[in-house]
Amino acid sequence: MLTNLHGQDYLWPVDLPRRISSNFGENRSRRFHAGIDVQTKGLKGFELKAIASGHIWRVRTSSSGYGRALYLKLDDGNIAVYAHLDRFSPILEDLISLEQERLNSYTVDKYFAPGDFVVQKGDLLGFSGESGGAYGPHLHFEIRDGDSRPLNPLTNGFSLEDGRLPVPEAISITPLDKDAVINGSPLPQIFPLQRIKTREYAFMDTIHVFGKVGLGISVVDHMSWMKNKFNIYGAVLSVDDNEQYRVEFERFAYDQSKLIELERDYSLERLNDGEFHRLFADENSRGLAFISKQSDGKLALSPGYHRVSIKLYDAQKNLVNIKGVIYQAPPIDISVSEIERTKTSVKFRIEPKGIPFPITHFTCYSFKSKGFPEEAIEATKTSRDGNGMIVTLPLEDIDNKVLQFIGINNQGAVSSPYHTAINLTPADYMTVDLDLTIRHLEESVVIQVEVESYLNKIPELTLRNSHILDLTDLQQVTPTAFITRPLSLEEFGGTTEIVVSFHGSPVRESWFPIRSKLSDNSKQTAAVSPGGDCSIQTTPNTFYNPTAYWVEDVNSPVPVEGGTFLTKAYQLQPFDRPLQDSANVAIKLPNYIRDFSKSGIFYYDKDDGWTYLSSRFDENKWMFFTSLKSLEALTVIQDTIQPVIENTFPGNGGSYAFEDVQLLKASVQDVLAGIEGDKSISMILDDKSLLFEYHPIKEEVSFRLKKPLDSGDHLLIITAQDQVGNTSAKEISFNIR
Numbered sequence: 001m002l003t004n005l006h007g008q009d010y011l012w013p014v015d016l017p018r019r020i021s022s023n024f025g026e027n028r029s030r031r032f033h034a035g036i037d038v039q040t041k042g043l044k045g046f047e048l049k050a051i052a053s054g055h056i057w058r059v060r061t062s063s064s065g066y067g068r069a070l071y072l073k074l075d076d077g078n079i080a081v082y083a084h085l086d087r088f089s090p091i092l093e094d095l096i097s098l099e100q101e102r103l104n105s106y107t108v109d110k111y112f113a114p115g116d117f118v119v120q121k122g123d124l125l126g127f128s129g130e131s132g133g134a135y136g137p138h139l140h141f142e143i144r145d146g147d148s149r150p151l152n153p154l155t156n157g158f159s160l161e162d163g164r165l166p167v168p169e170a171i172s173i174t175p176l177d178k179d180a181v182i183n184g185s186p187l188p189q190i191f192p193l194q195r196i197k198t199r200e201y202a203f204m205d206t207i208h209v210f211g212k213v214g215l216g217i218s219v220v221d222h223m224s225w226m227k228n229k230f231n232i233y234g235a236v237l238s239v240d241d242n243e244q245y246r247v248e249f250e251r252f253a254y255d256q257s258k259l260i261e262l263e264r265d266y267s268l269e270r271l272n273d274g275e276f277h278r279l280f281a282d283e284n285s286r287g288l289a290f291i292s293k294q295s296d297g298k299l300a301l302s303p304g305y306h307r308v309s310i311k312l313y314d315a316q317k318n319l320v321n322i323k324g325v326i327y328q329a330p331p332i333d334i335s336v337s338e339i340e341r342t343k344t345s346v347k348f349r350i351e352p353k354g355i356p357f358p359i360t361h362f363t364c365y366s367f368k369s370k371g372f373p374e375e376a377i378e379a380t381k382t383s384r385d386g387n388g389m390i391v392t393l394p395l396e397d398i399d400n401k402v403l404q405f406i407g408i409n410n411q412g413a414v415s416s417p418y419h420t421a422i423n424l425t426p427a428d429y430m431t432v433d434l435d436l437t438i439r440h441l442e443e444s445v446v447i448q449v450e451v452e453s454y455l456n457k458i459p460e461l462t463l464r465n466s467h468i469l470d471l472t473d474l475q476q477v478t479p480t481a482f483i484t485r486p487l488s489l490e491e492f493g494g495t496t497e498i499v500v501s502f503h504g505s506p507v508r509e510s511w512f513p514i515r516s517k518l519s520d521n522s523k524q525t526a527a528v529s530p531g532g533d534c535s536i537q538t539t540p541n542t543f544y545n546p547t548a549y550w551v552e553d554v555n556s557p558v559p560v561e562g563g564t565f566l567t568k569a570y571q572l573q574p575f576d577r578p579l580q581d582s583a584n585v586a587i588k589l590p591n592y593i594r595d596f597s598k599s600g601i602f603y604y605d606k607d608d609g610w611t612y613l614s615s616r617f618d619e620n621k622w623m624f625f626t627s628l629k630s631l632e633a634l635t636v637i638q639d640t641i642q643p644v645i646e647n648t649f650p651g652n653g654g655s656y657a658f659e660d661v662q663l664l665k666a667s668v669q670d671v672l673a674g675i676e677g678d679k680s681i682s683m684i685l686d687d688k689s690l691l692f693e694y695h696p697i698k699e700e701v702s703f704r705l706k707k708p709l710d711s712g713d714h715l716l717i718i719t720a721q722d723q724v725g726n727t728s729a730k731e732i733s734f735n736i737r
Contacts, residue, residue, distance in 0.1 A: 067132020086129025203324030493518025
């Protein structure tokens with residue numbers, strides 16, 4: 001591990017206990033957290049001190065991002081950054097105020113020469129606050145090197161009392177080539193961990209893999225005296241005592257920040273499976289400064305058993321170790337047949353198919369007819385039968401249920417699941433509702449057919465484009481879900497229709513239109529929705545790696561509050577694939593729509609609902625255009641609701657003593673398109689425009705008076721415009737006595 005390079009005696013930046021709420025390298029939207037968030041008891045106004053001698057290099061004010069921020073160049077060559085300040089020291093506050101008036105802008109980015117503002121260790125720099133994009137009062141604090149690369153403050157000048165250990169929660173295993181299989185499945189898998197000792201964890205069981213795979217780890221760190229969950233400092237993956245991968249959150253460059261979508265498992269996060277550090281890298285993430293260049297962590301193991309170790313540690317070197325075993329061998333299949341039934345039990349024979357290694361263990365789970373899992377079924381009796389097993393299960397536990405059997409042979413290989421039903425009538429394949437989902441893996445695509453109830457028929461798929469690809473070997477992974485083998489990107493790219501067939505008398509065919517395209521990172525390509533009204537255009541830099549992509553119609557979009565859908569909703573796919581650069585999207589308005597004012601493209605955010613994207617309209621093409629950094633659900637919405645200006649101070653018609661009015665403020669909210677920023681708002685006091693501060697999280701404008709208002713009547717006018725052009729204005733008349 002790296003050790004402290006500078007500042008062994010840095011002063012803590014605020015005269016409060018050493019408590020933080022976030023640490024270095026944590027996950028932020030499309031970026032790494034570049035510092036630590038110092039707790040300020042949920043209050044503003046604490047004095048901020050120079051951690052060492054140096055000079056003020058830069059001061060910035062903004063209504064977004066870091067808000068009021070100060071950059072202190074230290075005599076040792078490092079840079080200390082203080083962000084989200086409420087105000088600067090008095091002399092700086094006056095200087096920045098003059099600069100704002102000179103520029104006629106609240107936003108200022110002012111640089112200083114080394115001799116302009118020399119400070120000594122402990123000098124006052126400003127006061128803590130919550131300006132910019134801060135969620136509550138705190139100090140965002142960074143240490144950067146001389147090239148402005150963020151350093152981990154907890155290993156470069158600061159240490160916190162910490163005797164608590166990282167807590168690993170689960171591991172993930174991701175297939176990294178088209179033929180990879182994990183415990184009988186071609187899809188990524190997540191496995192829980194068990195705690196063995198205080199500092200030791202273990203896999204719950206041996207994991208069977210085939211092909212090239214990559215591991216991931218879900219882990220949180222804790223610190224003494226603090227309730228928050230934190231990022232670890234480092235992780236090391238070893239196989240058979242040979243280091244395969246190392247990541248240490250010590251320093252990075254800002255142009256690498258978006259690579260968090262490769263260091264963390266973007267797909268698992270988008271699928272709501274949790275946050276996992278990937279313990280492998282590809283050619284796109286190998287340049288990230290956190291990752292050791294010695295190995296890439298991609299495991300192409302030789303046949304047999306392999307010992308796995310994952311070491312996790314924090315900045316204070318509190319370390320835990322995870323141990324497990326991976327067995328590398330080809331996947332296996334089993335057959336299960338009922339051989340005897342009594343009034344109280346059913347006897348089954350479980351046999352291997354193809355590979356002669358005997359089945360020595362099994363698991364059985366019961367499911368309801370709709371596919372919902374219930375419980376693991378324990379055998380009342382087991383015995384060997386050649387290469388197979390004879391197992392007896394209690395009838396009362398399996399009656400009217402679907403059973404899923406998984407076999408394990410004497411080498412540790414895990415079979416694909418096998419399904420059968422006990423006294424349960426399968427659904428009618430001609431009438432059962434079905435749906436199609438498509439999973440884009442690292443180098444392949446898997447198509448899944450889902451039905452509403454258990455079927456004893458296996459569907460077949462046909463992909464149609466310039467050629468026809470028949471897929472007749474679907475695997476039943478649950479009682480109501482069937483998946484294809486992994487398809488190469490070339491096999492799937494260019495598909496125009498997917499046909500799901502059930503053969504029998506009669507034959508059922510269900511047709512799913514799709515217009516997939518393959519981006520091979522060599523040229524510009526475009527995919528359109530089935531109806532042709534939504535298109536996504538990619539460049540060679542849109543995706544990190546070759547990707548098949550497409551546009552789906554959304555049949556039942558989440559309703560919109562305060563607006564009207566002007567078009568269908570569309571889902572850009574694969575939504576769990578990270579983008580290296582932006583993709584361009586166009587949505588055509590229906591010809592019958594004539595009023596497109598106050599409209600634009602919106603995407604659906606699971607936390608914030610329908611959210612505006614900066615859009616433009618081309619009347620000649622009758623289309624809206626936008627660009628975006630992730631693949632989302634999109635639509636065109638007309639928003640005719642004006643912004644709301646309320647909770648003003650002073651209040652309209654109020655009378656105040658002059659000493660009681662030091663801050664003018666109001667909430668400025670918009671329910672749909674939102675306010676872009678301070679450029680979309682104005683505050684005019686007695687015919688003079690004010691250079692106010694806007695807080696995007698609190699949706700509040702404020703102006704701190706530099707001197708008391710004169711006695712008499714005053715008029716404050718606040719106007720606001722949302723991002724599609726709806727405008728509101730409010731006049732506040734008040735008196736100073």
